[in-house]
Amino acid sequence: MRxxxxxxxxxxxxxxxxxxxxxVIGFRKGTIPLMNEPYLIKSVDQVNQLYWDSNxxxxxxxYLPKRPDxxxxxxxxxxxxxxxxxxxxxxxxxxxxxxIGVPCKGMLDRxxxxxxxxxxxxxxxxxxxxxxxxxxxxxxxxxxRNYFLQDNCRICTHRNPVxxxxxxxxxxxxxxxxRYTDVRKIEAMSAEERWEHFEKLIEPCLRCYACRNACxxxxxxxxxxxxxxxxxxxxxxxKTDTRTxxxxxxxxxxxxxxDCGACERACPVGIQVRQFTKxxxxxxxxxxGYEAGVIADERPPLDTYRPGDPxxxxx
Amino acid sequence: MSEMYIAKEKFPATVKQLMGRCRxxxxxxxxxxxxxxxxxxxxxxxxxxxxxxLSPKELFHPQSERMFTYSLDKSDSEAEILKxxxxxxxxxxxxxxxxxxxxxxxxxxxxxxxxRFRDPWWVKRRESTTLVGLACNxxxxxxxxxxxxxxxxxxxxxxxxxxxVGNGYxxxxxxxxxxxxxxxxxxxxxxxxxxAQKVMDLKIKAEKQLGVQFDVSTLSEQQMxxxxxxxxxxxxxxxxxxxxxxxxxxxxxxxxxxxxxxxxNKGDRIRNWDSCMFPLFTLHGSGHNPRSQKLxxxxxxxxxxxxxxxxxxxxxxxxxGCGRCVRFCPVNIDIRQVARLMSARCVCPA
Numbered sequence: 001m002r003x004x005x006x007x008x009x010x011x012x013x014x015x016x017x018x019x020x021x022x023x024v025i026g027f028r029k030g031t032i033p034l035m036n037e038p039y040l041i042k043s044v045d046q047v048n049q050l051y052w053d054s055n056x057x058x059x060x061x062x063y064l065p066k067r068p069d070x071x072x073x074x075x076x077x078x079x080x081x082x083x084x085x086x087x088x089x090x091x092x093x094x095x096x097x098x099x100i101g102v103p104c105k106g107m108l109d110r111x112x113x114x115x116x117x118x119x120x121x122x123x124x125x126x127x128x129x130x131x132x133x134x135x136x137x138x139x140x141x142x143x144x145r146n147y148f149l150q151d152n153c154r155i156c157t158h159r160n161p162v163x164x165x166x167x168x169x170x171x172x173x174x175x176x177x178x179r180y181t182d183v184r185k186i187e188a189m190s191a192e193e194r195w196e197h198f199e200k201l202i203e204p205c206l207r208c209y210a211c212r213n214a215c216x217x218x219x220x221x222x223x224x225x226x227x228x229x230x231x232x233x234x235x236x237x238x239k240t241d242t243r244t245x246x247x248x249x250x251x252x253x254x255x256x257x258x259d260c261g262a263c264e265r266a267c268p269v270g271i272q273v274r275q276f277t278k279x280x281x282x283x284x285x286x287x288x289g290y291e292a293g294v295i296a297d298e299r300p301p302l303d304t305y306r307p308g309d310p311x312x313x314x315x
Numbered sequence: 316m317s318e319m320y321i322a323k324e325k326f327p328a329t330v331k332q333l334m335g336r337c338r339x340x341x342x343x344x345x346x347x348x349x350x351x352x353x354x355x356x357x358x359x360x361x362x363x364x365x366x367x368x369l370s371p372k373e374l375f376h377p378q379s380e381r382m383f384t385y386s387l388d389k390s391d392s393e394a395e396i397l398k399x400x401x402x403x404x405x406x407x408x409x410x411x412x413x414x415x416x417x418x419x420x421x422x423x424x425x426x427x428x429x430x431r432f433r434d435p436w437w438v439k440r441r442e443s444t445t446l447v448g449l450a451c452n453x454x455x456x457x458x459x460x461x462x463x464x465x466x467x468x469x470x471x472x473x474x475x476x477x478x479x480v481g482n483g484y485x486x487x488x489x490x491x492x493x494x495x496x497x498x499x500x501x502x503x504x505x506x507x508x509x510x511a512q513k514v515m516d517l518k519i520k521a522e523k524q525l526g527v528q529f530d531v532s533t534l535s536e537q538q539m540x541x542x543x544x545x546x547x548x549x550x551x552x553x554x555x556x557x558x559x560x561x562x563x564x565x566x567x568x569x570x571x572x573x574x575x576x577x578x579x580n581k582g583d584r585i586r587n588w589d590s591c592m593f594p595l596f597t598l599h600g601s602g603h604n605p606r607s608q609k610l611x612x613x614x615x616x617x618x619x620x621x622x623x624x625x626x627x628x629x630x631x632x633x634x635x636g637c638g639r640c641v642r643f644c645p646v647n648i649d650i651r652q653v654a655r656l657m658s659a660r661c662v663c664p665a
Contacts, residue, residue: 123456214556
């Protein structure tokens with residue numbers, strides 16, 4: 001995917017030179033292996049800082065809400081879907097955006113690579129055609145890149161941007177996969193088992209709220225956990241409060257979540273928070289046949305009423 | 316100073332001896348990463364680890380600590396009287412802590428243990444703890460301890476330093492607490508001259524690998540307001556998502572918030588870690604927030620560590636270079652880059 005870098009720079013240069021946009025949001029090369037930094041450029045002389053490889057997992061749509069200017073934005077499939085959600089939710093206007101679409105082959109999971117290396121970060125990493133090589137002291141490891149993909153990328157069915165003004169490469173083939181095997185496993189549990197499962201899942205939570213802050217959907221001016229008057233949620237590590245945060249966050253993104261995986265990517269303690277949001281996603285799909293962030297000119301099912309809406313709770 | 320060599324096959328027995336004397340905490344692999352936990356069995360300590368995901372500050376400054384309990388029941392004769400919550404201050408050894416993390420406790424002492432303010436729980440925990448460190452033979456790519464005045468073999472914050480020399484550990488005491496600990500140990504051997512040489516070689520190699528990655532010496536010379544108003548903050552803050560990871564993982568971030576939690580007639584006064592990355596951190600009762608903008612919060616964290624602390628204590632920066640914030644920032648904000656910008660002698664036009 002590094003080959004996209006040149007095309008992204010070309011596009012950014014043209015857009016800024018022709019005054020089509022005020023800024024371009026993309027990534028610049030990170031300071032450590034397997035990491036890049038979201039980056040905003042304002043002038044043509046900065047375009048060579050833009051960079052792309054398989055470590056651009058953070059969702060750039062997170063930087064859009066309420067921006068007043070004209071923005072060029074680099075967007076892979078999931079970012080583009082979150083841009084659609086932002087447009088639907090009036091966080092940004094389509095006319096303000098110039099979307100540089102990136103057909104994506106999945107992003108690398110740095111944690112998985114670290115785990116493979118016994119918790120030790122590599123001193124050096126490089127991306128080969130279908131492989132990833134990492135080196136640290138005596139351990140030189142080359143593995144299939146698919147082996148290190150983020151969980152959400154493995155089951156992604158929208159690798160290509162759903163909305164764009166230009167593409168930096170040929171569209172890639174979409175995967176035909178069952179997205180919900182893990183959700184069904186949890187659904188099959190008894191209520192007690194499920195409770196136990198989720199208790200264990202969120203046990204290491206520090207309440208740093210990185211999952212929320214990495215999420216493009218979490219743009220509330222004041223999150224319910226930050227309300228101080230009244231304070232809805234306690235600040236200690238009381239389990240009820242931690243649960244409340246995770247459950248409410250999941251419900252709040254129901255019908256909006258694109259499974260971009262930014263939450264899991266950000267979590268410092270490796271909680272698979274997508275287990276909550278994916279259940280919501282599956283329900284919305286089953287009830288309304290709806291996928292978030294795919295159609296830009298139709299109201300999402302949870303913010304409108306249609307006579308045909310399923311109402312299984314009316315008995 | 317006393318020293319001994321402990322062969323690796325005898326190491327579990329040595330740990331067991333310690334466990335017979337006091338509580339022993341060590342690096343334990345749980346789920347996806349290592350953390351310090353009280354050892355139930357000597358073998359649980361994984362001395363081949365890199366470092367713990369979270370800093371060990373939790374051992375002295377718990378993320379959520381019950382300080383006092385009280386009753387609101389009017390019929391209770393002790394209603395509305397704060398009572399100190401029971402805590403365990405019995406002696407303990409923390410085994411395998413990295414030199415940088417141990418050094419961090421000394422920085423934290425400036426907040427919790429000074430003449431004007433003395434946090435009784437921090438102080439008691441520090442007094443009852445012996446720190447047995449593990450030298451860093453193979454530092455991470457994101458570590459920079461040698462740049463900020465500590466090092467992979469720094470004994471400054473430790474009572475004993477262990478160095479893995481292959482088949483065993485060389486243990487050297489670096490304080491009277493450490494002397495006491497080692498003198499009471501059985502099964503240690505004399506340190507051979509080869510082993511002593513190996514320690515020296517490993518130290519030089521690790522220090523050389525880390526190198527000096529930026530210059531902290533110029534920070535004190537910088538004008539505070541010039542740094543405060545520098546244009547680079549706008550660039551640095553862009554990617555920040557204002558999560559609290561950097562502060563929660565940092566061994567020298569000590570800020571906390573105190574809250575009362577009441578359930579029915581019973582209440583607890585609890586001290587929780589807080590983070591300057593959160594808008595609520597500085598929200599005034601009036602509704603005014605002096606750091607309402609992300610830029611202000613990002614700047615605060617770096618200015619505190621690399622300028623305010625430097626000017627106030629005149630003893631270096633409030634960072635030990637453990638690299639956790641570098642490794643786990645989801646958007647790759649790298650304190651080393653920020654430090655380079657802050658310490659640059661002149662700001663060259665871009």
